[in-house]
Amino acid sequence: MKQNGKARALIKFAVSAAVALGGLFLLQRLLVPKYVDGIVEGAFIAEYYGEKKDFDVIFVGDCEVYENFSPIVLWQEYGINSYIRGSAEQYIWQSYYVLEDTLRYETPKAAIFNIQSLQFDKSQNEAYNRMTLEGMRWSPSKVNAILASMKPEEQFLDYVFPILRYHSRWSELTASDIRYMFDTKRVSHNGYYMRVDVRPAENVPTGRILGDYSFGENAWKYLDMMRELCEEKGVKLILIKAPSLYPYWYPEWEEQVEEYAQKYGLPYINFLELTEETGIDYSTDTYDAGLHMNLSGAEKLARYMGRFLREEIGLLDRRGETELQEIWKSKIEAYEAEREAQYVKYGMKEENGQ
Amino acid sequence: MKKLTALLMAASLLILAGCGNDEKVMDGSGQNSEAGASGSAGSAGTVQGGKGYVFTYKGTTIQVDADAAPIVEALGEPASYYEAASCAFEGLDKIYSYSGFELNTYPSGDKDLVSAVVFRDDSVSTAEGVCIGDTLEKVKQVYGDDCTEEDGMLVYEKDGMKLCFILKEDVAAIEYRSTVLE
Incomplete structure (x- = not known):
């Protein structure tokens, strides 16, 4: 009798605990941001895990990669299979760990890193941290990325149990929070964020005078780590500076990057100096006055990059591979469908295609 | 057992209710609203003086974290935007x-607040009379030694804002900065 009572109590406890934990799990799923409409950038990092991981090229970096290069053009015109692992204001230590995370699954032939984030020596904003870190699958790379990124007021446990951070979002929930509790939808094209609208670059301010133009020790440390990781894995590291006109890219910063690239024999492409070669026209190829490229600009940059990757890095055309052809067929359809929808949305084309 | 279960439930409720008074709120977009971010904003413009160091231009007083709208209106058409x-x-x-x-602004709720005032040449000076091209000695004479080097x-901090003098040999630039975004 006594034993039966104990067993019943144990079962009761186990059921209660399971109900409580299940409830917490459901609440967490409900409350975390879904990034499926409006601000979608927080979904980019996680989307990679659903891919067949056989990429020739992985881009890492901030908005200057995910808004400025079209992987679809790289495939369609050069047969280069590429993916962009970038997110908003992705700091260099995050790009390092995202690349390390990527190399757990595959070994691309080249990694392209946009060096804009060298200007930051520590994380600036928790919300940006979360957009990158929450999308990473749990691994030592994610743990280290969190530890490297946390601002003093942040807690590691909040990343393990996001409900601790988002518990007060209940008043802002929308239908999407319920619709996408356990599922999500694709919001990027191999990590590329598409915008077709046009806003010419005018009155772009010059940079403020800085007291010190040197990149910080921490930023350099992670660039060294990225270079060493690529060397160890046999991945060709390519440094780039996207042609974004703002935030201002200082000549003093350019000198430091050029010196580093030369010292270690790394290719470095500063697209700000290649407007003639790429054909970038700041009156038609940007949607936000020079900060980011629109689709036209991103396709032009992809064409230049494709030529470079083929001629200088020796990447082969894989358009003959049946499996890849199939994969890209549906990606191209999604890309073209979104392009047409955006032309209508931004009044650049009427719904009937005129 | 019942106590343990109750404890677990209480913990859940605690999580939902909020874990502290100094919490920051992560809004629907995932963006932080730092506590005090909007609270530090005054209703600036020509009528306002005073929190931290302020810059005055043709009778318009500008302070960081103040509502930019009345200031921009008072300053008239900018040379560029x-x-x-x-x-x-x-x-x-x-x-x-x-x-x-x-004049730089940042969005906060439905307002734009002043994030910085950046001097571009020596045609303007601080309310205390320092301009680009002045010496370090003059800066210290005017503002004293209670400053930090960053x-x-x-950097002179006052009431949650910073007055920054960027030095090459002499003062190369002067900025009034908000600390809200740091």
């Missing part, structure tokens, strides 16, 4: 350029 969307988030950082200085700048 640029707006920059932040990566991912809604709202625009705006830069208004006037003769000798530029990244090649002399």
Whole structure:
């Protein structure tokens, strides 16, 4: 009798605990941001895990990669299979760990890193941290990325149990929070964020005078780590500076990057100096006055990059591979469908295609 | 057993109710609203004086974290204007350029607040009389020694804002900065 009572109590406890934990799990799923409409950038990092991981090229970096290069053009015109692992204001230590995370699954032939984030020596904003870190699958790379990124007021446990951070979002929930509790939808094209609208670059301010133009020790440390990781894995590291006109890219910063690239024999492409070669026209190829490229600009940059990757890095055309052809067929359809929808949305084309 | 279960439930409730008074709120977009971010904003403009160091231009007093709208209206047509969307988030950082200085703003709720005033040449000076080209000695004479050095700048903090003097040999630039975004 006594034993039966104990067993019943144990079962009761186990059921209660399971109900409580299940409830917490459901609440967490409900409350975390879904990034499926409006601000979608927080979904980019996680989307990679659903891919067949056989990429020739992985881009890492901030908005200057995910808004400025079209992987679809790289495939369609050069047969280069590429993916962009970038997110908003992705700091260099995050790009390092995202690349390390990527190399757990595959070994691309080249990694392209946009060096804009060298200007930051520590994380600036928790919300940006979360957009990158929450999308990473749990691994030592994610743990280290969190530890490297946390601002003093942040807690590691909040990343393990996001409900601790988002518990007060209940008043802002929308239908999407319920619709996408356990599922999500694709919001990027191999990590590329598409915008077709046009806003010419005018009155772009010059940079403020800085007291010190040197990149910080921490930023350099992670660039060294990225270079060493690529060397160890046999991945060709390519440094780039996207042609974004703002935030201002200082000549003093350019000198430091050029010196580093030369010292270690790394290719470095500063697209700000290649407007003639790429054909970038700041009156038609940007949607936000020079900060980011629109689709036209991103396709032009992809064409230049494709030529470079083929001629200088020796990447082969894989358009003959049946499996890849199939994969890209549906990606191209999604890309073209979104392009047409955006032309209508931004009044650049009427719904009937005129 | 019942106590343990109750404890677990209480913990859940605690999580839902909030874990502290000094919490920051992560809004629907994932963006932080730092506690005090909007609270530090005054209703600036020509009528306002005083929190931290302020810059006065043709009778218009400008203080950081103040509502930019009345200031911009009082200053009149800028020589140029640029707006920059932040990566991912809604709202625009705006830069208004006037003769000798530029005014930077950041979005906060439905307002734009002043994030910085940046001197561009020596045609303008601080309310205390320091301008670009002045010496370090003059800066110290006017503002004293109670300052810090950060990244090649002399920084005077007052009421949650910073007055920064970027020094090369002499004063190369002067900025009034908000600390809200740091």
